[in-house]
Amino acid sequence: xxxxxxxxxxxxxxxxxxxxxxxxxxxxxxxxxxxxxxxxxxxxxxxxxxxxxxxxxxxxxxxxxxxxxxxxxxxxxxxxxxxxxxxxxxxxxxxxxxxxxxxxxxxxxxxxxxxxxxxxxxxxxxxxxxxxxxxxxxxxxxxxxxxxxxxxxxxxxxxxxxxxxxxxxxxxxxxxxxxxxxxxxxxxxxxxxxxxxxxxxxxxxxxxxxxxxxxxxxxxxxxxxxxxxxxxxxxxxxxxxxxxxxxxxxxxxxxxxxxxxxxxxxxxxxxxxxxxxxxxxxxxxxxxxxxxxxxxxxxxxxxxxxxxx
Numbered sequence: 549x550x551x552x553x554x555x556x557x558x559x560x561x562x563x564x565x566x567x568x569x570x571x572x573x574x575x576x577x578x579x580x581x582x583x584x585x586x587x588x589x590x591x592x593x594x595x596x597x598x599x600x601x602x603x604x605x606x607x608x609x610x611x612x613x614x615x616x617x618x619x620x621x622x623x624x625x626x627x628x629x630x631x632x633x634x635x636x637x638x639x640x641x642x643x644x645x646x647x648x649x650x651x652x653x654x655x656x657x658x659x660x661x662x663x664x665x666x667x668x669x670x671x672x673x674x675x676x677x678x679x680x681x682x683x684x685x686x687x688x689x690x691x692x693x694x695x696x697x698x699x700x701x702x703x704x705x706x707x708x709x710x711x712x713x714x715x716x717x718x719x720x721x722x723x724x725x726x727x728x729x730x731x732x733x734x735x736x737x738x739x740x741x742x743x744x745x746x747x748x749x750x751x752x753x754x755x756x757x758x759x760x761x762x763x764x765x766x767x768x769x770x771x772x773x774x775x776x777x778x779x780x781x782x783x784x785x786x787x788x789x790x791x792x793x794x795x796x797x798x799x800x801x802x803x804x805x806x807x808x809x810x811x812x813x814x815x816x817x818x819x820x821x822x823x824x825x826x827x828x829x830x831x832x833x834x835x836x837x838x839x840x841x842x843x844x845x846x847x848x849x850x851x852x853x854x855x856x857x
Contacts, residue, residue: 554581555614556703556734557602562611564597571597572608573758584725584735586749588742588843594758595738599705602736603633616703629657632701634692634709642681646672646691649680650698657699670694670724686717693724704728706737710744722747742843754847761850766843773849774841776811779818781833783808787826795821804848808833811841 557579564572572594579585587595600606602615604624613620615627640649647663654660667676670690675683683691689709696704706725710718725748728735739745745752746766753763762769776799783789789808793801797814812818815838826833 555579556581556583556616557585557736558612558614559598559602560612562598562601562613563609564594564601564606565609570758572601575611575755575758575760577753577760577763579734579736581734582729582732583750584729584737584748586745586752587736587738587755588740588745588752588847589738589755590740593755595755596707598755599707599736599738603631603705604628629699630702632696632699632704634696634704634706640680640688640691643679645677645679646683646694647676649691650694653695653698659700660698661700666694666697669697671720686713686720689713689717689721690724693721697728701733703734703736706735708738708740710739710741718744742847746843752843754843754850756847756851762846769843769846770841773846774811776813776841777815778839778841778845779810779812779815779822780807780835780837780839781822782806782835784831784833786829786831787822787833792822792825795825797821802848804844807835809845811845 555578557577559578560576562572562575563570575594575598587598589595597606601608601613602620604620604627607621616630618627620627644652646667650663650666654663667673670693672687672690672694675687680688680691693706693709696706710721713721722744725735725737737748749766751763751765752769754761754769762772764772783803783806787808789801789803792798792808792810795810795818797812797818798810799813800811802809810818810822822833
């Protein structure tokens, strides 16, 4: 992945409040040129507010933010000529066709990509003359990203680009993000899908309640929090997590999404003790398995709640 140390985004102690709510509370990070950088967190974490400040759509209350070397509050118009923006929700002119919308958006910029090229790149050829109101959810998402690329941007912002898409459409958009990076573009995306962040992002910032809790590669985040592997099984009132936390090798236990998870430094010892405890109670731990710790485990450990809560 062709990255450099040159930052395309630099944020220092950024703050934004709405009344008494601190939507963004002292956020600092940088994004390198050629990097795919993800902000991961639940709805309401402050991801969208942060990205909208960087896009010049909202003004920060305090702190500094620059995009492509320009201050976002003083050079918003210049920045907008060089970035691409795909918003979380898009209101398109419903009666305009895909081609007409791309032609229209192209007139907003001094330099723009040919409409036919965008239609081909985003696999919209069969729908080129369809009105936007007649597109499927996946097609509308591809169109919104095509509109974000109309000016051949150096930096692309994608705000939860795959929310509401089926798995096939989601993976298609993942391939597009990888292609953008291969072309030398930088990408900043927000998501609350752990798998998406793992698949796409060079680095991830985990955000909650307006704060960035951790930043790093996926493996760095996992290594900082977990030296153990996880033993999991379907939760049962007969085998409560708080009791199993005292089994051999177990460093912590939790219940999440209908599963009991035991983090262990001694997998054979923990499984043996678990099976013995289950046998004493006359039950079986259904769905028993072992896995490495994941980003979701990191988020749960940081915040005390599952990533998609």
